[in-house]
Amino acid sequence: MEENETLECCNEIHNEVVEKVSSQMPPDEILYDLAELFKVFGDSTRVKIICALFESEMCVCDIAQVLGMNQSAISHQLRVLKQSRLVKYRREGKTVYYSLADSHVQAIFNQGFEHITE
Amino acid sequence: MEENETLECCNEIHNEVVEKVSSQMPPDEILYDLAELFKVFGDSTRVKIICALFESEMCVCDIAQVLGMNQSAISHQLRVLKQSRLVKYRREGKTVYYSLADSHVQAIFNQGFEHITE
DNA sequence: TATATATATGAACAATTATTCATATGAACA
């Protein structure tokens, strides 16, 4: 991390661009939060969980079956998804049903899907 | 990873759902690639680079200035972005100019942005 | 050809994280 009172690129001609871009960057905190959100999508187990929930709400055990993983691993990942407000849940007796929180989840998923499949 | 010839949830009533969801899951390879893509968005340095490139194409040195990081770190991250086809570049003498590869990048970014700011 | 400059890259280290195992919590029911 270098200090620069006046931002200067190695290429003097670019200093104007550097100043302009710097002034238009969103706050660090926003960009940090955004990275944290994408980090949640950046794990294949969680992507699979999200994808499964497109079809139907499911209990933890259901999801574990579909993914062929154990209950604990799924539960840990559901907590991550819950903390990012990507899934919601409802309790019914001993069973907890998870489902997708809102349409952004599908929108983000679809955009990514388009990118890799073109 | 448990073996299950016939998928069975702890809740017998759910077996139908488990079978249906399982049959509609995209291939593992696709979901793995999708997670890899989002992983690239899941780092604040790379998110900042992407965000900076929304404004203008820039050389490596420009980007390093805007982010207040050293050239090597930026160059390493640009390679990651390049490998995921999120940025493209053109060489002009000693300088290499980077820019965003396509509109999916902005679309994914915007969807994420909407999610965290609502 | 020798030098300077912009960028790329390999190795190493520190930090983060996904999974497993063991166990705890919470709800239903005998």
Next chain:
DNA sequence: TGTTCATATGAATAATTGTTCATATATATA
């Protein structure tokens, strides 16, 4: 109340990864 079952969680381990430092590559120019 005690037992069973679905889910949650803490600790530990293994694997991944971002940054730094040192150095290599590639281009321009003297």
